[in-house]
Amino acid sequence: MSYLDNIRVFVRVVELGTLSSAGRDQRVTPAVASNRIKELERHLGVRLFNRTTRKLSPTEHGRVFYLGAVKIIEAVNEAESAIADLSHNPKGSLRITAPLGLGRRLIASGIPEFHDRYPDIEVRLRLSDHNVDILSEGVDVAFKLGVLEDSNLRMRGILNCQRVVCAAPGYLEKRGTPETPDALIDDKHDCLLLRYPGSKEYYWTLQTPDGIRKLEIGGPYDSDDGDVLTQWALEGRGIINKPLFEVKAHLNDGTLVEILKDTPPASVQLAAIYPHKRFQDPKVRLMIDFMAERCQRMIGKMLE
Known part of the structure; x- marks a missing residue:
């Protein structure tokens, strides 16, 4: 197993609290996620989680390792983005989210076309009318109707919706x-x-x-x-x-x-909201540009 993949699973277990949630996020089974955590613990020689019947919580070693692991993942992502920007061949995964109605009508139907244009970008879409915590849930771009309430995020307005x-x-x-x-x-x-x-x-x-x-x-x-x-x-x-x-x-x-x-x-503003650190990622810019143009065009047709 890739050591980096083990670290990615570890980070998401800390953030999501369970192996099953982290496994779904990383597209592996809970058993594979568990094996990756065990392999990481063997490599480090310490226990990273306190295990209960319902949730995993990081040990003191786990909390310390998490701080460094997040920096490792961010550095790798930034390096991959920089290479993709130079090569004009964006790669990697994007986690995006939207409310159910907006997502079903405008976002979900555009994902196949986006993938046709950029086949090396893997899109993971989550539709929910719940208030998604963009930072803790590792979301790259959220398309939302509303206002920006978190100063740790950036917003690009798309259009005002009556x-x-x-x-x-x-x-x-x-x-x-x-x-x-x-x-x-x-x-x-x-x-x-x-x-x-x-x-x-x-x-x-x-x-x-x-x-x-x-x-x-x-x-x-x-x-x-x-x-x-x-x-x-x-x-x-x-x-x-x-x-x-x-x-x-x-x-x-x-x-x-x-x-x-x-x-x-x-009226309420339709906007793309994303973490500050995602601003330089070409995948994020491509997704926002693509969906902004698509939403403006499709909403215009719906209102004719």
Whole structure:
């Protein structure tokens, strides 16, 4: 086994906490990941992890070795990137992530084309509406709708995305059409919420004549998958606040109806977010350039 591969597995076990998670990340079985850790421990002559039934935690030796191991991996990655930049033949792997709706509609379908252009770049895509920790999970690029909250990251804006509040005609016939933002917090209306473990207190941000207003929203349904919320709205279960490009087709065919047009939600920026240290990696620049052009083009078509 490659000593460097053993170090890569070790680093990801420390960061992810389990052999199975690290194995999936490195595309090896838990048994192979375990063997690599054991081989590394034999080579170093120390125990690197305290093992429990559910999680591995690094020993004091493991914590010390991790600090050096991370520097080794970063140095190798930077060296490979520098060679790729000079040779105009980018190689290696890219970990990218995106929310489910955005990822399914815009990102995932572009990965095969990106790979056709750059066949030596291996892309690992993770789609999740959860708040992914880019640094701790080793993500190279995250395509997100929102603002940059971590000063350890960089952001490249792609375009501003209009949002809309909408519901099914059947829901509005039964429950009435909200005419003002205050109607959304009335007990007679149900709002459909995107929530996940660890999510912040939920609110919708609307643009009013008096400025931006944040409304604490409630409702009987919530999900950690934005597409589930859209499906519930189509079934007449409540009101959703979504990027226009995600629901434009439903608005066009009348299965959803836009409401509160005079006080619409604040637009949100689609952006590529990445760690500072990834800025010089040509693979990262190529992926961002490719997806930025693709997202702008495809969203433009969706909104026609």
